[in-house]
Amino acid sequence: AMLASTVEQIKRHPLIRVHFNTTVREIKGFVGNYESILSDGANFKHGAILVTTGASEYRPTEYGYGQSATIVTQTEFSDRLAKGLAKQPKNIVMIQCVGSREDPRQYCSRVCCSKAIQNAIRVKELFPAVNVYVLYRDIRTYGYRELYYTEARDKGVFFIRFDLDHRPEIVFDGSSAGTKPTPTVVIKDTVLGQQLKIKADYVVLSAGIVADHEANDALAKQLKVPINQDGFFMEAHAKLRPVEFATDGVYVAGLAHSPKAVEESMTQALAAASRACVLLTQKELNAHGTVSNVNPERCLACGLCEKVCAFSAIGLELQRIGKEDRLLPKVNLALCKGCGACAASCRCSAIILRGCTEEQVIAEIIAL
């Protein structure tokens, strides 16, 4: 409902075309000059690519998730709160950092503490007599959300700290009739120094944000952009180039890049669109002069240059030299960054890197 007007705007906009349930079969070309083929057969040219493929909620395997209808994730709990809880609960236990801040995902998922506290406050408003326990390692209510943490404390939400060596345990009480086991949460309170056993009407797991590592990997290979070890797309520079990649022409925003709140995604998306516009408003792109050049007389077409180029800027192609067709490397001047990896790998000295040629280096060696 919140997005209804935005969706309408998108549908009516003459310059926006939405393809539902399609994947990108192939992307050819380079910055300013892409041609893409989609799985529904659509084929079109474009100048830039914006990656906003998002991420998903972690599906917990720990803390008894799946073994009881009352052990849920924060998003599932939000749904239930919105629909209305069946009966007045007595105890609600929330467990933070589920699937985050420990191997195999060491990162913080950023939104879960805020969400948990938001839900905790909501519960307290609906049922002031309920005991709400938030079991945490650290509370990370970023920015102004810290005020909600204060509010939660004021409203009487209990915060119990634990560490990785003393995790909460979910014990199932066999006494309730057959179908629905009631979870009891066992946790050592570090302040009291004692163990607490809380019979929970709901155990709400603050499940983190996970990247679709496989899908992102596949897309990254198509676009020739890097993925970090957690499966998220990696920007060119965290501070100086936060919405672009080292490969020109591709931009990123939102959860595809890293866990973040909705307004942060929106801000990043606006930034990425701006950066894409900087590219798209130019009629021509100037390539910097320090690019590679191939000497066809020396080239053996071994393909080593193509293998070592990190920017896919050089590749073997059939070219007409004089009267014959030969397989020779072709340099894409828009993509070549002038690093010289190709020139250094060429065993025939067939590649000339303008600005740092072999002759120049040898001359320096002799002269110095």
Added chain:
Amino acid sequence: MKETSAEWQPKILAFLCTWCSYAGADLAGVSRIQYPPNIRIIRVPCSGRVNPAYILKALHQGYDGVLVSGCHPGDCHYLTGNYYARRKFHLLKDLLDFVGLEDGRVQFSWVSAAEGAKFADVITKVTEKVRILGPNTRMVKTTWSQTT
């Protein structure tokens, strides 16, 4: 400190990558950090630009030592250049060992643009090592003239 002209000084060639090692050297200079003056620097865009043949050429020319320095793994400005440099260096080292060049004449390092002090440290260590090894006699190109 004054050296007499007869006393041999190591002559070391250093290939520094533009984005990290050269900037690190620059920082060492700006910070007025002292280090031995025995290196001659060739700035390359990336440590991956260095063809092992250049290192051999330098040794033929009479340099007593060669240093190749690049960005830390994962930080290469050109993404993967330093990885290729490391692999090439590894293979070259095997070849040089086989050929009989003393261990320590050809060295490889990672120095970032913020590591001025580390750069000075690396140069000091490399120079000392080469000084101990003495002049390069095994791979320097020599010509003899025959007198009748």
